[in-house]
Each structure stands twice: as structure tokens, then as C-alpha cells.
Amino acid sequence: MCRKPINVGSQLVRCAVSTCNSGKIKLVFCSAGCWDAHLPNARHRDAYFTEEIARRQ
Ligand SMILES: [Zn+2]
Ligand SMILES: [Zn+2]
Structure with missing residues (x-):
């Protein structure tokens, strides 16, 4: 898993x-x-992925 923090509203994979x-x-x-x-x-x-926008947890 990615260890970088992903901010709400930014794109994630x-x-x-x-x-x-x-x-x-x-x-x-x-x-x-x-x-x-x-x-x-x-x-x-x-293998495939989807792109989405990070939402508030
Ligand atoms: Zn990463
Ligand atoms: Zn996987």
C-alpha cells in the first residue's frame, strides 16, 4: 500500500x-x-486500476 498521505479531493488510483x-x-x-x-x-x-477522487473517510 502506498505510504504517502492522500489528501481529500486529490486523485487516487x-x-x-x-x-x-x-x-x-x-x-x-x-x-x-x-x-x-x-x-x-x-x-x-x-491487473487494472480505477482512478477516483479521494473522499473524506
Ligand atoms: Zn504512492
Ligand atoms: Zn493489486
Whole structure:
């Protein structure tokens, strides 16, 4: 998971693969490049992400 703080209202990248985006674990990243960096660890067969705007928790 990205360790940079993501401010409310800024764009974030969410891993859309179900193993990364189900249950309590929802992986979000500050950029597409940052998301790309987790792929070697995650071993997704079909990797894709969605972009969204960070909302207040
Ligand atoms: Zn992932
Ligand atoms: Zn990041």
C-alpha cells in the first residue's frame, strides 16, 4: 500500500483486482506508477486500476 498521505479531493488510483479490493483491504495508491510498483508482489493475472477522487473517510 502506498505510504504517502492522500489528501481529500486529490486523485487516487485504486487497484481494481478483487484480491486487492475486497473486504477490509482496499489498496489505494497516489499514482499509476505507484500502483505499478505493487504488481510484482501482487502477481495479478489481469491487473487494472480505477482512478477516483479521494473522499473524506
Ligand atoms: Zn493489486
Ligand atoms: Zn504512492
